[in-house]
Amino acid sequence: MAKKRKKRKSLILTAAACLVLLLLLAAAAYELLLPAGPVFSERENRMLAERPAFSWKAFFDGSFADGLEKYLADRFPGRMGFIDFTRQLRQVGSLATWEDYARVAKSDVADMVVREDLAEELPMVTPRPTRPPAPTVMSVPTLTSAPDPLDIPTSTDNPAPTPVPTPTPRPTKAPANANDFPEELRVELIDGTEKRRSYAYMRYVVQRQCSLFDAYASLLPEDGIFALTIVPNASRANVLLTLHDPKGMVSEVEPFIHAMTADNVAAFSTADILSAPMTAGEYVYFRSDMHWTPYGAYLVVSRMLAEAGEMLPPYDAFPKTHEYPFLGTLYRDSLNKQMEANPDTLDILTPLHPVRVRRYTTPKKYNEVPFIEENASPRDRYTVYLGGSKGNWTVVERTDVSEEEIQKTCLVISDSYGLCTMPFFAQAYDRAILYDSRYYEKYAMGAVSDLIESWGVQDIYMILGDYHLSDETFCMLCSRQY
Amino acid sequence: MVFSSLTFLCLFLPVVVGLHSLVKNGTARNAILLAASLLFYAWGEPVWIVAMLFATAVNYVCARIIVGAKTEGGRKLALAVGILISLAALIYFKYAAFLVNNFCALAGLSFRMAQPKLPIGISFYTFQIITYTVDVYRGKAPLQRNPLWLLLYVSLFPQLIAGPIVRYMDVAAAIEDRNVTAKGMGEGFFRFSLGLGKKVLLANLCGEVLETLPAAADMSFFSGWLAAALFLLQLYFDFSGYSEMAIGLGRMLGFWFLENFDAPLVSKSVTEFWRRWHMSLGTFFREYVYIPLGGNRVSKGRWILNMAVVWGLTGIWHGANWNFLLWGLYWGFFMVLERTVLEGVLARTPSFVKHIVTVILAVVGFVFFRNEFFPEIAQQLRAMFAPWRVPLSDPYAVYAVKNDPLLLLASVICCLPLRKTVEAWFKRRREAGRRNAFRPYVKALLALGITALSVMFLVGQSFNPFLYFRF
Numbered sequence: 001m002a003k004k005r006k007k008r009k010s011l012i013l014t015a016a017a018c019l020v021l022l023l024l025l026a027a028a029a030y031e032l033l034l035p036a037g038p039v040f041s042e043r044e045n046r047m048l049a050e051r052p053a054f055s056w057k058a059f060f061d062g063s064f065a066d067g068l069e070k071y072l073a074d075r076f077p078g079r080m081g082f083i084d085f086t087r088q089l090r091q092v093g094s095l096a097t098w099e100d101y102a103r104v105a106k107s108d109v110a111d112m113v114v115r116e117d118l119a120e121e122l123p124m125v126t127p128r129p130t131r132p133p134a135p136t137v138m139s140v141p142t143l144t145s146a147p148d149p150l151d152i153p154t155s156t157d158n159p160a161p162t163p164v165p166t167p168t169p170r171p172t173k174a175p176a177n178a179n180d181f182p183e184e185l186r187v188e189l190i191d192g193t194e195k196r197r198s199y200a201y202m203r204y205v206v207q208r209q210c211s212l213f214d215a216y217a218s219l220l221p222e223d224g225i226f227a228l229t230i231v232p233n234a235s236r237a238n239v240l241l242t243l244h245d246p247k248g249m250v251s252e253v254e255p256f257i258h259a260m261t262a263d264n265v266a267a268f269s270t271a272d273i274l275s276a277p278m279t280a281g282e283y284v285y286f287r288s289d290m291h292w293t294p295y296g297a298y299l300v301v302s303r304m305l306a307e308a309g310e311m312l313p314p315y316d317a318f319p320k321t322h323e324y325p326f327l328g329t330l331y332r333d334s335l336n337k338q339m340e341a342n343p344d345t346l347d348i349l350t351p352l353h354p355v356r357v358r359r360y361t362t363p364k365k366y367n368e369v370p371f372i373e374e375n376a377s378p379r380d381r382y383t384v385y386l387g388g389s390k391g392n393w394t395v396v397e398r399t400d401v402s403e404e405e406i407q408k409t410c411l412v413i414s415d416s417y418g419l420c421t422m423p424f425f426a427q428a429y430d431r432a433i434l435y436d437s438r439y440y441e442k443y444a445m446g447a448v449s450d451l452i453e454s455w456g457v458q459d460i461y462m463i464l465g466d467y468h469l470s471d472e473t474f475c476m477l478c479s480r481q482y
Numbered sequence: 483m484v485f486s487s488l489t490f491l492c493l494f495l496p497v498v499v500g501l502h503s504l505v506k507n508g509t510a511r512n513a514i515l516l517a518a519s520l521l522f523y524a525w526g527e528p529v530w531i532v533a534m535l536f537a538t539a540v541n542y543v544c545a546r547i548i549v550g551a552k553t554e555g556g557r558k559l560a561l562a563v564g565i566l567i568s569l570a571a572l573i574y575f576k577y578a579a580f581l582v583n584n585f586c587a588l589a590g591l592s593f594r595m596a597q598p599k600l601p602i603g604i605s606f607y608t609f610q611i612i613t614y615t616v617d618v619y620r621g622k623a624p625l626q627r628n629p630l631w632l633l634l635y636v637s638l639f640p641q642l643i644a645g646p647i648v649r650y651m652d653v654a655a656a657i658e659d660r661n662v663t664a665k666g667m668g669e670g671f672f673r674f675s676l677g678l679g680k681k682v683l684l685a686n687l688c689g690e691v692l693e694t695l696p697a698a699a700d701m702s703f704f705s706g707w708l709a710a711a712l713f714l715l716q717l718y719f720d721f722s723g724y725s726e727m728a729i730g731l732g733r734m735l736g737f738w739f740l741e742n743f744d745a746p747l748v749s750k751s752v753t754e755f756w757r758r759w760h761m762s763l764g765t766f767f768r769e770y771v772y773i774p775l776g777g778n779r780v781s782k783g784r785w786i787l788n789m790a791v792v793w794g795l796t797g798i799w800h801g802a803n804w805n806f807l808l809w810g811l812y813w814g815f816f817m818v819l820e821r822t823v824l825e826g827v828l829a830r831t832p833s834f835v836k837h838i839v840t841v842i843l844a845v846v847g848f849v850f851f852r853n854e855f856f857p858e859i860a861q862q863l864r865a866m867f868a869p870w871r872v873p874l875s876d877p878y879a880v881y882a883v884k885n886d887p888l889l890l891l892a893s894v895i896c897c898l899p900l901r902k903t904v905e906a907w908f909k910r911r912r913e914a915g916r917r918n919a920f921r922p923y924v925k926a927l928l929a930l931g932i933t934a935l936s937v938m939f940l941v942g943q944s945f946n947p948f949l950y951f952r953f
Contacts, residue, residue, distance in 0.1 A: 013668030016926035017734075020671070020933050021496040028492035065489070065525050072488040073944035086935075086942035090687075093888040100884055103877035104694065242877075 031075045039075070048074040091335045098287055098338045099242045105235040105330060176259035178207055185253040187232065187271060187466070192245030198236050201253055201469060209475050210260045215482060216413075216460050217265045219452045227304040228257060228462040229268040230469055231292060231417045234285040235330055240278055248275030253469070266307050273300050286344045289328020290465075294347045294420040301424040301461075308459045310428040313352065318423055321372055322348040348372055348385075349420075351427040353400050357386055360393040362444050363451070371396065371422075385419040386434065392445045394434040395455075396426040406430040409456050413437070414463040415474060421463060433457070437477035448481050483525040484643065485727045486681045488940055494522065499734055503667065508659055512634055515735065522639040523602070530601035533571055538636045540567045541611045542629045545618040549625045557619060564615040572608045575600050580802035603643040605799060607636050609766055614650035616770060623651040631657050640731035644724040646742035646762035653737055660736030670733025672929045676901065677726030679932035682939050684896060685719035687889050688712050691882050698853060698861040702872050705879035706865030707845070714848045715893045718747065721760065745899035747844065750836040751828060752816040755844060763799070767792050789814045800851070805859065809850035816843060
């Protein structure tokens with residue numbers, strides 16, 4: 001009896017082994033035998049791997065083996081549960097604070113590596129020959145009133161916000177020589193003792209992009225402006241807050257663009273505009289997300305609009321429909337406990353006047369979408385404005401005036417940073433159009449230059465995440481769609 | 483194919499172990515195992531199977547000639563041909579570009595040879611097939627008359643890609659006839675799961691943390707030491723995990739492979755470290771290089787030369803680059819030092835000091851292994867030993883330690899000889915007349931838990947959010 005019990009016990013481990021092997025085989029069989037069509041992962045925003053088709057060629061070149069491994073991993077039963085569990089498990093016992101993460105976080109979208117192979121491919125954009133050349137002398141916009149320094153826009157977290165400066169007349173640019181600028185155009189963080197290089201653009205890459213900006217500017221009426229700003233990623237900008245003695249950010253790239261482009265092109269340094277508020281502790285960047293806050297966007301857009309002679313009401317004057325707790329992409333990368341305990345706050349603002357939003361799929365076909373996506377999931381709350389920047393051509397128009405009365409139209413060329421600028425552009429203009437080259441379908445909409453003409457665009461604002469200036473995806477697409 | 487892939491775990495392993503266990507006929511078992519091993523090797527890179535077949539065929543013929551030769555000269559010639567042809571393939575694939583390019587650089591020639599693609603596992607199976615021919619020559623191993631079974635020895639999938647280096651004489655009997663038992667299956671799976679856990683839960687994660695640390699040129703004092711220690715841990719868990727999986731798979735299939743690692747980081751001397759680290763490689767070089775050179779039964783000068791040759795070869799076996807040669811000679815230097823000038827000093831030194839010094843030497847030694855180029859080695863050593871010339875700390879090292887304290891703690895604990903200690907504890911209880919009723923349950927739970935967690939992490943690694951187009 002005792003012998004039998006001993007033998008039975010010795011087989012427990014064998015039974016466990018058989019059980020595991022059978023379960024693993026069952027998981028693979030489930031994946032391989034059941035029909036599996038294409039599956040899109042919302043969480044990862046990509047198509048999951050599909051079952052590889054067997055062929056001797058694929059077997060011999062190794063692509064079948066690679067494809068099968070990817071397929072087994074991507075379609076493993078309970079995969080997302082495993083992913084969540086293992087990511088949470090790794091955070092057990094973590095002592096890292098938000099500041100620790102901010103100092104080491106990489107750009108969560110793309111490293112600032114200039115891919116010279118792609119940079120070489122960047123086209124020099126030629127302005128449309130039918131359009132008049134950009135004027136060499138710009139008319140100075142007349143301001144109806146200077147902003148009152150006491151009308152400082154405030155957010156709930158900003159007891160002492162930075163004043164929006166008075167717009168200054170735009171001078172005629174002196175001819176510039178690209179060689180007067182360094183080979184690398186740097187963006188640097190300053191901490192009182194030393195400069196810390198954050199990243200750099202190659203001069204010749206930015207020079208090529210300037211031809212695109214000039215081409216846009218050439219489409220505008222005589223008093224129209226093309227205003228550009230480059231927004232440092234929060235994961236880089238937040239490093240400033242963790243420095244021992246933060247002084248601010250400086251950037252060499254905007255002065256270069258400003259000098260190398262036509263007179264009606266103005267480049268604004270977001271680094272310059274936001275560094276003082278940021279070091280003063282104002283809430284201009286999210287801590288848990290790569291983007292700026294609506295308040296940060298407001299400060300920069302105010303400056304850009306001032307260039308076109310437009311003044312915005314104070315930040316607090318904008319109706320705030322919601323105030324969401326928000327944990328964005330940087331949190332999702334790190335699962336940092338301190339971020340989780342202190343989520344960001346996302347203000348959801350609307351223009352002071354009523355608007356409607358139309359998302360065009362062809363020049364004549366559109367869908368109505370809400371200005372604020374009420375049902376945005378907590379994960380995608382940054383995209384509550386207009387439901388995100390997806391779409392060919394998204395038009396926000398005042399509804400308290402008739403279509404015939406619409407006078408001022410601007411185009412906002414932007415990536416995701418442009419989303420929370422829309423309440424401000426829609427306030428300043430009767431019609432504000434959002435165009436994101438990553439989602440634009442030229443075969444359906446035609447050339448952007450034609451649309452700029454047919455929609456009577458007077459001013460263009462380009463708002464780019466810093467990683468989009470030097471890589472091909474955004475600016476090269478803009479060039480092709482021009 | 484590698485053991486820590488889902489293709490292996492979910493398809494290959496259950497099917498092969500299942501078929502092998504169900505079939506009772508020895509020839510059929512060998513046929514299944516041979517077919518599985520060839521598929522395992524061919525998976526993803528089928529073309530290199532030709533190199534393995536060639537090496538096996540050459541040594542099969544040479545071994546037959548050795549046994550059938552009438553004269554000692556003929557036997558020696560066959561032995562030399564077998565060894566040289568096997569080594570020629572290894573030298574061509576692994577070392578030719580290194581040798582040619584260094585020669586051309588020294589001679590001022592502009593010619594550069596492109597590095598041929600390295601057949602997987604060539605360093606392991608070349609040494610294995612050499613042990614067969616040499617042991618047949620020495621009369622220590624029987625001649626294998628069936629070329630397919632010799633090919634099975636060379637291609638045996640548990641130890642094919644990353645060892646241990648199994649001598650033919652250690653598995654010759656099992657190839658002819660082996661006993662596959664339910665107990666062996668359970669015990670083997672237990673060892674396999676421990677190895678899988680070391681690889682997936684410790685080595686891979688240590689590697690992930692290591693990647694977040696700065697490059698050698700930007701290292702602080704803290705990150706220099708942390709990177710060196712993490713690399714040693716990653717390499718140890720990776721290699722010992724793979725060996726443990728191989729040993730476990732062997733048990734499941736009825737083979738007994740010798741241990742390859744025995745908690746080397748508890749060693750109290752460099753000599754002891756190498757008795758515990760990659761033991762099968764050490765055995766190979768001792769049996770087939772060091773002793774034929776005369777071992778230590780020669781003059782002191784000759785012995786130092788022998789040590790230099792053996793450790794130089796040990797280093798260069800790991801890779802065709804100067805840093806590996808330097809790494810091997812580093813160990814040889816300290817081993818000679820220990821056995822000569824430090825012999826008396828070591829005898830009087832407290833154990834814990836010897837242990838700390840050995841661990842430090844190991845951590846520093848693997849800086850040579852990790853960094854391919856001398857400037858990188860110099861930069862990391864400067865960060866480690868000249869703290870006045872670099873910052874004391876940096877945010878990356880601080881974040882790594884603060885974000886993953888449990889991983890680091892678990893890694894240090896798992897360097898201890900835990901399995902042996904627990905087995906010894908159970909043994910003591912048994913000898914004291916106490917029942918170990920819970921032992922199989924603990925082992926089963928451990929095996930289940932570690933395997934499940936490892937599979938979850940393997941699946942979790944496929945999480946690849948494409949954020950670029952997110953917004």
